[in-house]
Amino acid sequence: MTLPADLHRPAYGTATLADVLPSVASCLGVGGPDPLGLTDVLRGARRVAVLLVDGLGADLVRAHPDLAPTLTALAGPLGDLQAPCPSTTPVSLTSLGTGLPPGSHGVLGFVTDVPGQDRALTHTQWTDDPDPATWQARPTVFQQLAAADVPAAVVGPYAYAGSGLTRAAYRGARYAPAVSPGDLAAALGQALTAHDRALVYGYHAELDLTGHVRGVDSPSWRQQLAHVDLMVAQVLDGLPDDAALLVTADHGMLDVPADTRVDVDATPALGAGVRLLAGEPRARYVHAVDGAAGDVLAAWRAELGDRAWVVGRDEAIASGVFGPVDDDLAARIGDVVALARGTWAVTATQQEKVPSMLAAYHGSLTATELAIPLLVARGSAL
Incomplete structure (x- = not known):
């Protein structure tokens, strides 16, 4: 099946968001192959933080180097990765957490039909119906890490603790609620220093919300990007010498006239x-x-x-x-x-x-919606 020239099939297994945590786990000595080839990038790191900024498309970062000097200065040794299809948050977060494409984990859209029940499920408003363990039955990378005695923590918005999407995408990790960007930066640092080997994942939501409401070509969005850059700088200030930070996103975004x-x-x-x-x-x-x-x-x-x-x-x-x-x-x-x-x-x-x-909006398969960064910072001892 050939797609139109302006739409692209995500490169599952080699260069998508779903490949990030399997590669990190492999570099921490857990699991199988390293699909992204992060072995050299993360060599020596015993603690890894992965920060996902919702809506931080790679094209958008490149368009505003003056507003995001910290992000712009980070290394991007692998080039852009791709979001899954549809390029939307619930799908992407579940692909990240499970290391699987959407067709395998089953969170297949922002809103999907619940077959046989004549109703829809909005994944961002999901609690416990359907049961998250049944609706998304695949094990997560966090569970694989826990089984190997590698602590895993998720730092995310207070409102999402215990949600259906959190339980589907992140089960196996300790959830540390954050109430602000500063709290997120501090909590990431605290979680990294709590163990001598660990994976810590952080999620930041406000850039995406600002883009949806005001547009990505707006003063509001640009100001929010500058706040994101400051948050990343704060995370770097607290990065242990033997740790690494990866910054990525779940999708890009474009204005729709x-x-x-x-x-x-x-x-x-x-x-x-x-x-x-x-x-x-x-x-x-x-x-x-x-x-x-x-x-x-x-x-x-x-x-x-x-x-x-x-x-x-x-x-x-x-x-x-x-x-x-x-x-x-x-x-x-x-x-x-x-x-x-x-x-x-x-x-x-x-x-x-x-x-x-x-x-x-986002959700489709244009290059701007699919392209997400994978930016890397390494502690001073690495």
């Missing part, structure tokens, strides 16, 4: 035969009523044309964009998959009022 939006709720052809509209504006899953999947696919293709890559579920799976898809997870993908091209987005101004009002 008003004239490149298609509103499902104002386009009758896109609503006909649809049981459930899932996904998000740049990565849509469309679930059809019984017997209507072919008609829905034809209507979405005709209406969107070259504004999106529109395929049926089987075609999407065969393309490899999700990695290998387990048979029991396939139904979570829509009968129709629509991945936006250019700056287009498929909003739903009545069904999804707040998401449809945002300034910037």
Whole structure:
């Protein structure tokens, strides 16, 4: 299955976010191969911190070296990595935590159908239904580290402690709630120094939120990037001599103008035969009523044309964009998959009022959405 020239299949197993923690674990003496080839980069490190900044796309960092001098000065020995598909936070965080592509771990979108229950699951609002241990049944890299007696800690927002997504992506790690960027920087340092061998993972959310609400070409976003850079500098100030810091992201982001939006709720052809509209504006899953999947696919293709890559579920799976898809997870993908091209987005101004009002989005497979940094700093003894 050939994708349009402007969309790209993530390079699972060699250069994606899913490959980061398996490589780190390998360098700490746990697990199998080192898919990213971090052995030389992390040689001698007994403690490794991985900081993921939500929405810190590689293209965005490169566009603002003056606002992010600390990030710009860090080494990027492997070049850019890629987000998984869809390029959205719940999918990416679960790929990071499990070391697996989405088709294997089953968190396949921001919002997905719960097969057989005629309802949707918004992964960022998930608590315990469905059971996280069942919905995402694969072991995490944190569990592998714990089994090998290598302490693992996650430092993340206080509000996410115990959430369904936290339990699905990070189980096996001790969760240390943080209440601010300064608290995150301090807690990362404290967790690193608590053991002589450890993996510490930190997650920062505010840059992504600012981008969504104000746009990535806004003074607000640029100011927030400068705050992120300061936080990274603070983490580096507390980095032990025998530790290393990796900074990465879950996806990039792009502004979507008003004239490149298609509103499902104002386009009758896109609503006909649809049981459930899932996904998000740049990565849509469309679930059809019984017997209507072919008609829905034809209507979405005709209406969107070259504004999106529109395929049926089987075609999407065969393309490899999700990695290998387990048979029991396939139904979570829509009968129709629509991945936006250019700056287009498929909003739903009545069904999804707040998401449809945002300034910037991600989720599709353009280079800007997929490209994420992997920046490295090493302690003075390494």
